[in-house]
Amino acid sequence: MENASKPLLRALSGEALWPPPFWLMRQAGRYLPEYRELRAQAGDFISLCTNPALAAEVTLQPLRRYGMDGAILFSDILMLPWAMGQGLRYAEGEGPLLDPIRDAEGLAALRPQEMRARIAPILETVARVREGLAQEAPKAALIGFAGSPFTVACYMVEGRGGGEFAHARRMAHADPALFGKLIRLLVDGTVDYLLAQAEAGAEALMLFDSWSGLLSPSQFRRWSIEPTNAIVRAIRKVRPDIPLIGFPRLAGPLLAEYAQRTGVGTVAMDTGMDPRWAAANVPEGITLQGNLDPQAVVAGGPSLEAEARSILAAMRGRPFVFNLGHGIVPPTPPEHVAALARIIRIG
Numbered sequence: 001m002e003n004a005s006k007p008l009l010r011a012l013s014g015e016a017l018w019p020p021p022f023w024l025m026r027q028a029g030r031y032l033p034e035y036r037e038l039r040a041q042a043g044d045f046i047s048l049c050t051n052p053a054l055a056a057e058v059t060l061q062p063l064r065r066y067g068m069d070g071a072i073l074f075s076d077i078l079m080l081p082w083a084m085g086q087g088l089r090y091a092e093g094e095g096p097l098l099d100p101i102r103d104a105e106g107l108a109a110l111r112p113q114e115m116r117a118r119i120a121p122i123l124e125t126v127a128r129v130r131e132g133l134a135q136e137a138p139k140a141a142l143i144g145f146a147g148s149p150f151t152v153a154c155y156m157v158e159g160r161g162g163g164e165f166a167h168a169r170r171m172a173h174a175d176p177a178l179f180g181k182l183i184r185l186l187v188d189g190t191v192d193y194l195l196a197q198a199e200a201g202a203e204a205l206m207l208f209d210s211w212s213g214l215l216s217p218s219q220f221r222r223w224s225i226e227p228t229n230a231i232v233r234a235i236r237k238v239r240p241d242i243p244l245i246g247f248p249r250l251a252g253p254l255l256a257e258y259a260q261r262t263g264v265g266t267v268a269m270d271t272g273m274d275p276r277w278a279a280a281n282v283p284e285g286i287t288l289q290g291n292l293d294p295q296a297v298v299a300g301g302p303s304l305e306a307e308a309r310s311i312l313a314a315m316r317g318r319p320f321v322f323n324l325g326h327g328i329v330p331p332t333p334p335e336h337v338a339a340l341a342r343i344i345r346i347g
């Protein structure tokens with residue numbers, strides 16, 4: 001299927017379509033009973049991410065219910081440090097736990113040379129999802145992804161989420177040489193990883209910088225914009241036309257500078273971003289994506305409808321992809337997602 005006939009790829013390449021194409025961050029996951037069933041079969045989360053048959057199935061589940069325009073590879077941003085040899089587990093109710101890297105020895109213990117072999121099952125998932133889409137949803141496009149270096153470094157240094165990543169942010173100030181070395185390792189690893197996903201069949205690539213909004217403006221430029229730009233330039237050399245989406249969550253007004261300077265063709269807006277401000281301050285040629293509050297989807301009803309319509313109205317006439325401002329949360333009733341899909345499709 002040509003790019004030209006896939007609405008998501010057209011919008012990501014700068015076309016204003018109405019109604020806009022949509023997909024939802026974390027569209028595969030615990031809010032779906034069919035996900036919980038396969039997750040239980042797989043055992044732990046890493047086993048699910050490294051089982052191509054199950055991971056491909058989970059990727060396709062939300063499209064069967066809701067007909068999104070995009071499927072996002074079922075994996076996790078922390079599979080990259082895992083593939084580089086960092087200890088990782090997902091504890092029930094605690095989220096990811098990693099063996100923290102706090103010094104040069106910890107960094108030296110990583111084995112980036114093993115990465116390619118360890119991501120093989122994830123690339124196999126990509127290939128299977130492409131086949132599945134060709135069969136079941138030929139107009140939907142496959143999005144590959146990675147975390148941005150800063151956000152992945154936050155988890156690698158801290159060892160866990162749930163706080164404000166004080167150790168990682170402190171290391172960035174106190175030992176920028178060491179933190180910079182970690183960031184460079186992640187830039188190179190992320191370029192390899194994303195190009196491998198593209199080679200395996202991913203049609204667009206997204207970089208999640210979920211925690212870049214914790215940085216001061218100068219640190220944001222150094223640890224979010226610059227590494228993202230390095231990744232974009234390296235990918236463009238090999239894949240000049242593949243759509244790239246950047247998500248600098250909580251960046252506030254720095255979203256405009258991120259859009260101008262990273263080179264991504266699409267920026268994803270978080271829940272707190274005013275779409276009208278973004279429309280006025282992000283260059284016209286850049287596609288916007290977002291940004292419905294995931295809690296509005298949990299609530300459903302008139303508030304869901306009013307919020308969705310207000311985003312649609314603000315984005316009319318612009319290259320735009322409807323999405324949430326952050327991932328779907330587990331308590332979301334599946335029928336509210338169906339209601340949202342109907343609202344978007346009416347435009």
Ligand SMILES: Cc1c2[nH]c(c1CCC(=O)O)Cc1[nH]c(c(CCC(=O)O)c1C)Cc1[nH]c(c(CCC(=O)O)c1C)Cc1[nH]c(c(C)c1CCC(=O)O)C2
Nearest residue numbers: 025026027028029072073074075076077095161208210327
């Ligand atoms: C920061 C981050 C992570 N992972 C991700 C981010 C960036 C986006 C964001 O800010 O949310 C990205 C991610 N994680 C997952 C996907 C898969 C594709 C999809 O969006 O459907 C994607 C794109 C699956 C997942 N990643 C995780 C799950 C839940 C695992 C389970 O089934 O128990 C899923 C479906 C686990 C995870 N993974 C991560 C955390 C903090 C957690 C625990 C919290 C939680 O459970 O939601 C790290």
